[in-house]
Amino acid sequence: xxxxxxxxxxxxxxxxxxxxxxxxxxxxxxxxxxxxxxxxxxxxxxxxxxxxxxxxxxxxxxxxxxxxxxxxxxxxxxxxxxxxxxxxxxxxxxxxxxxxxxxxxxxxxxxxxxxxxxxxxxxxxxxxxxxxxxxxxxxxxxxxxxxxxxxxxxxxxxxxxxxxxxxxxxxxxxxxxxxxxxxxxxxxxxxxxxxxxxxxxxxxxxxxxxxxxxxxxxxxx
Amino acid sequence: xxxxxxxxxxxxxxxxxxxxxxxxxxxxxxxxxxxxxxxxxxxxxxxxxxxxxxxxxxxxxxxxxxxxxxxxxxxxxxxxxxxxxxxxxxxxxxxxxxxxxxxxxxxxxxxxxxxxxxxxxxxxxxxxxxxxxxxxxxxxxxxxxxxxxxxxxxxxxxxxxxxxxxxxxxxxxxxxxxxxxxxxxxxxxxxxxxxxxxxxxxxxxxxxxxxxxxxxxxxxxxxxxxxxxxxxxxxxxxxxxxxxxxxxxxxxxxxxxxxxxxxxxxxxxxxxxxxxxxxxxxxxxxxxxxxxxxxxxxxxxxxxxxxxxxxxxxxxxxxxxxxxxxxxxxxxxxxxxxxxxxxxxxxxxxxxxxxxx
Numbered sequence: 001x002x003x004x005x006x007x008x009x010x011x012x013x014x015x016x017x018x019x020x021x022x023x024x025x026x027x028x029x030x031x032x033x034x035x036x037x038x039x040x041x042x043x044x045x046x047x048x049x050x051x052x053x054x055x056x057x058x059x060x061x062x063x064x065x066x067x068x069x070x071x072x073x074x075x076x077x078x079x080x081x082x083x084x085x086x087x088x089x090x091x092x093x094x095x096x097x098x099x100x101x102x103x104x105x106x107x108x109x110x111x112x113x114x115x116x117x118x119x120x121x122x123x124x125x126x127x128x129x130x131x132x133x134x135x136x137x138x139x140x141x142x143x144x145x146x147x148x149x150x151x152x153x154x155x156x157x158x159x160x161x162x163x164x165x166x167x168x169x170x171x172x173x174x175x176x177x178x179x180x181x182x183x184x185x186x187x188x189x190x191x192x193x194x195x196x197x198x199x200x201x202x203x204x205x206x207x208x209x210x211x212x213x214x215x216x217x218x219x220x221x
Numbered sequence: 222x223x224x225x226x227x228x229x230x231x232x233x234x235x236x237x238x239x240x241x242x243x244x245x246x247x248x249x250x251x252x253x254x255x256x257x258x259x260x261x262x263x264x265x266x267x268x269x270x271x272x273x274x275x276x277x278x279x280x281x282x283x284x285x286x287x288x289x290x291x292x293x294x295x296x297x298x299x300x301x302x303x304x305x306x307x308x309x310x311x312x313x314x315x316x317x318x319x320x321x322x323x324x325x326x327x328x329x330x331x332x333x334x335x336x337x338x339x340x341x342x343x344x345x346x347x348x349x350x351x352x353x354x355x356x357x358x359x360x361x362x363x364x365x366x367x368x369x370x371x372x373x374x375x376x377x378x379x380x381x382x383x384x385x386x387x388x389x390x391x392x393x394x395x396x397x398x399x400x401x402x403x404x405x406x407x408x409x410x411x412x413x414x415x416x417x418x419x420x421x422x423x424x425x426x427x428x429x430x431x432x433x434x435x436x437x438x439x440x441x442x443x444x445x446x447x448x449x450x451x452x453x454x455x456x457x458x459x460x461x462x463x464x465x466x467x468x469x470x471x472x473x474x475x476x477x478x479x480x481x482x483x484x485x486x487x488x489x490x491x492x493x494x495x496x497x498x499x500x501x502x503x504x505x506x507x508x509x510x511x512x513x514x515x516x517x518x519x520x521x522x523x524x525x526x527x528x529x530x531x532x533x534x535x536x537x538x539x540x541x542x543x544x545x546x547x548x549x550x551x552x553x554x555x556x557x558x559x560x561x562x563x564x565x566x567x568x569x570x571x572x573x574x575x576x577x578x
Contacts, residue, residue: 124316124385127276128392129305129335138333142320218320218372 007190010177015197017091018173021163022201024095026156029102036062036103037110038136044115048122049132062104070101070162074169094163094171102159109154113147114140146217153209157202164198174198225396225428226252226275231284233270244270248284248454250447254395257422257429259443259460261436261475267452268432272398275430276308277301288396306335309389313401315381317373323384324369327356330392352391359387363417379410386417390425397421399431403438407504409543415442436475440464448472499548499555500529504568514565515544518558524549545572 040058043051068076074097078088081096117140125139141148164175174194182191233245244267252258262268273279274286277293286293288304296304309330317326331352347355360366363383373381382402389397399418403411419442422429431443439446439460447457450471456463467473519526527547548555562569 118314118316118319120312120314120316121318123278124310124312125329125333126278127305127308127310127398128330128333129302130333131302134333138329139318143318145320216320218322219374 003189011174011193011197014172014174014177014194015201017171018160018163018175018198018201021091021094021098021166021171021173022156022160025098025102025159025163026152028095028099029106029155029159030152032099032103033106034110036107038114038140040107040111041114041140042132042136044111046115048126048135058107062107065100065104066108070097071165071168073097073101074165078169089170091166091172094166094169094173098159098162098166101162102155105158106151106155109151110148113144113151116147117143146213146219149209149213149216153206153213156205156209160198160202160205174201224251225254225256225289226250226430227285227287227290228275229285229287231271231274231281231286233267233274233279234282244452245274245281246452248449250454250457252428252430252445254428255422255426256445257419257431257443259431259433259439259446260449261433261439261446262449262471263475264434266449268434268449269400271449272310272400272430272432275396275398276305276310302335304335306330306392307394308396308398309392309394310398310400311382311385311389311402313404315373315378315385315405317381317384317388319373322370322372323360323365323376324353324356326373326384327359327388327391328352330388331355334392355391356387359390362390362421363387377410378406379414382406382410382414383417386414386421390421390427394427396428396430399429399433401432401434404433404435407543409502409504411438412441418442436478448475499550499552500545500572501548501559501562502543502545502570502572503562504543504570512565514562514567515546518561521561522554522558524551524554 036058039054040062041047042049043055043058045052045055047055065073074094077097077100080100081093082088084096085093087093121143122135122139125135130138163171163173164178166173167176167179174197178191178194178198181187181194228248228250231245231248232243235242235244248271250258260268260271270279274281275288277286280294288308291304293301293304318329321329328349331347332349357366357369360369363386365380365383365387368376368380368384373384376384385402397418402418403414406414415438418429418431421427422442431438433439443460445458446460446463448455448463448469448471450469455471456467456469463472464476467476515526515528526549528544529547530545531542548558559569
């Protein structure tokens with residue numbers, strides 16, 4: 001098989017589409033997941049504002065969404081996708097199910113990052129008369145930022161993996177290319193190139209994320 | 222006259238799945254302005270719960286706490302937060318923000334504490350510039366001006382507690398609560414922190430409440446003391462009276478136990494012994510407590526060493542402590558011994574009898 005110009009263009013488009021879906025879904029995922037995670041951590045029975053009802057509702061929502069396989073979710077929420085994007089297929093349309101799938105997952109990661117914050121530091125802030133909101137913004141999110149950044153790295157990798165399934169709804173991207181050529185047409189070379197590009201992308205996210213979180217951590221030495 | 226802090230018939234019960242735990246029962250205390258008030262008891266006696274009731278981090282189940290005649294239980298959330306800004310607190314594990322440097326830690330109560338009027342911490346009662354200026358002044362008081370830009374992880378335990386004290390003083394509190402503030406520190410550092418607290422009490426008239434399990438701390442700086450045993454107030458009064466005439470079993474026990482701790486300051490005859498001798502202070506760190514360093518050194522050099530003082534403390538599972546040794550007169554030998562100790566990871570420092578305490 002010969003490597004043609006069209007194939008290069010296809011790969012470049014694939015990278016672009018994958019990045020578009022992954023980054024946009026991660027951003028929207030955090031817009032929903034961050035408040036959700038904060039609410040989970042704060043209303044937990046050991047949190048700073050325990051509220052069993054709110055916690056239970058969020059807890060159930062997170063579990064339900066997370067237990068639906070992504071492929072099913074993708075199809076299940078097509079009406080919502082159509083409502084938001086105007087159509088239920090294509091790269092932009094994939095962002096909706098990706099965001100819905102990512103938000104509870106991100107929420108859980110935020111929750112666990114915030115739960116790691118030393119109770120003593122929170123107590124110190126309370127003893128100074130800081131309000132709940134102040135403690136969230138100035139203590140919890142600040143002290144947990146390293147852990148939150150590691151979470152972002154994990155989220156990017158996971159969402160990138162999910163985005164490979166976007167081909168089902170004509171979402172495009174590297175995963176789509178790998179499936180179409182490798183699985184349906186047995187053109188293994190193209191599949192390999194697409195997979196290698198996916199690996200490189202994950203590697204870049206991982207390295208950048210880890211570097212940043214280490215750089216922002218003030219606990220060393 | 223009503224005191225600075227009036228605790229009346231305070232009880233606290235924790236409801237758990239299996240049982241109700243009565244942490245505190247019917248405690249009444251009266252703490253006057255300018256007192257350094259010790260609350261002492263064995264671990265698990267409920268003293269930490271009691272100190273948290275003084276600023277309502279824990280709500281008492283029954284009974285009242287009044288600060289300058291104002292009952293905390295009648296306050297709304299916002300009033301309570303404003304009140305808390307006047308009751309500063311320091312902790313055993315310092316509880317500094319690890320991701321913020323020293324200056325930012327000290328600025329925290331000024332920018333985001335109960336004095337701040339708005340939620341969300343967008344606008345505090347003080348501008349950032351003024352807060353920094355105030356923080357610098359406080360660093361001077363606690364003697365850490367050169368550490369302004371350092372992060373807590375770069376500081377020693379004693380330095381962290383100094384930062385915590387500076388942070389506590391930032392909002393000009395009337396009361397300072399100290400929850401086992403010296404329990405994670407080595408004996409020498411404990412001394413310096415206690416002196417700092419004493420000075421703060423004297424200079425600013427801040428009422429200090431000290432929670433501790435060490436009688437030596439009470440004896441060192443407290444004017445009054447309350448002894449808590451098993452959630453009850455066992456005995457209270459002036460420190461001098463309790464020491465000379467302890468009435469209860471608990472008080473006697475604590476005083477006896479405290480005698481062991483008292484050895485940390487050298488007696489004057491010991492100081493005389495140190496005159497003209499080469500004396501060193503060694504501080505044990507993490508690993509050095511496993512190896513019998515001193516015994517090995519004596520065997521190696523075949524020279525007796527005079528141990529003038531020794532004190533170890535279990536700090537978070539690690540034996541930490543210090544010793545004062547008087548070395549033989551041979552100068553060459555002294556040098557070799559110091560090198561020997563340094564090699565084994567001990568901090569070695571030459572001392573004389575008077576620069577010690």
